[in-house]
Amino acid sequence: MMPSAQLPRRCWAEIDLAALERNLKLIRASLPPGIRYVAVVKADAYGHGLPQTAARLMHAGADLFAVANIAEAMAIRELSADWPILLLSAVLPDEDKYLAEHALAATVSSADEVQRFDAVGRAAGRPIDIHLKVDTGMGRLGVWHEQAAALYAQIRAASGVRLAGIFTHFASADEDPVFTAEQRRIFVALLAQLPGLDPTSLFIHADNSAGLETTPGHGGVFNAARVGLLQFGVLPHPNSLLARVRTEPVFSFHTRVGLVKELPAGTGVSYGRTHTLRRPTRVAILTAGYGDGIARACSNRGAVLIHGRRCPILGRVCMDQTIVDLTDVPGEVRCGEPVVLVGRQNGAEISVAEFSAWSDTIPWETLCSVTKRVPRLYRNAAGV
């Protein structure tokens, strides 16, 4: 059987690794001096492909990788035996041993976790690196800030763990600067009351992409930022001040025309006949559907680019096919021609944010929802 990598493409994503590298450098240049770069590459690097993305971010000088789980960390370990890695999600008890085996830093939120990791570090004869996470109002992982000083004292007394970082996470950095400032204030006040804290030996971090909009110009006590979405060239919200950083999209999403045909006015289109043609219509049947990552919620809402023109989606998106209106595209459109779902074509653009809005979701989810059927093609794989 022919390997699928050699077959013609029906739906694919293009990942521009040179843009990723430029983005990291632009973000770094926009930050106060001395801020270390924590590259958030969980969920297969937001769907971009973890090994390829992490390798390029290493080349670009990421200081630390943040992932969700051990499997993701081990994918990075295949690239580098010692590049620092932080697990952002809770570690399960049967995963503890991998912290020592693969030199992974764990997020700590509780006394129980300190005891577990302390035991693992003592048994291994080498302390486990931990980042103490403080809940300043996210209501997810982290020790509640009022109990953080006690947990800090417990960590200092445990010989099997080494405090490598302290951090918090913002709940609404993209929409509530007042609450974000309050979370920042609580965190900074806590740091000031922790005895023996040596910021030079720790990663002290809070900002995700949206948080960077409100980073104090001098960095304050913070010496690291955890960047996910922005490094992929997507803004955390439409009016983001981070537009000034001028990152570029790394991801684009493509399919092709499978069939062109004319249908009479009054015809119902696709499952459920949720769209009825108001005029004689030239339609294109595309070779991608929700089985590839075009959300079914884009039915009758979204559009695609063909010859640089916007063509509305007609009726329901199907598993492998999507129907669009070609009537207003001048000239002939042929079977096999390229279609842009997300990205640029002849000066027109559909952004990840716009594509996401059609299905009432956010760019983070869209990027994670391109399915494994869709090959990722890596552009500019050689270093810049």
Ligand SMILES: Cc1ncc(COP(=O)(O)O)c(C=O)c1O
């Ligand atoms: C704890 C934590 N830090 C940082 C990030 C990165 O956020 P963003 O993609 O908005 O930069 C995430 C993303 O979900 C996260 O969960």
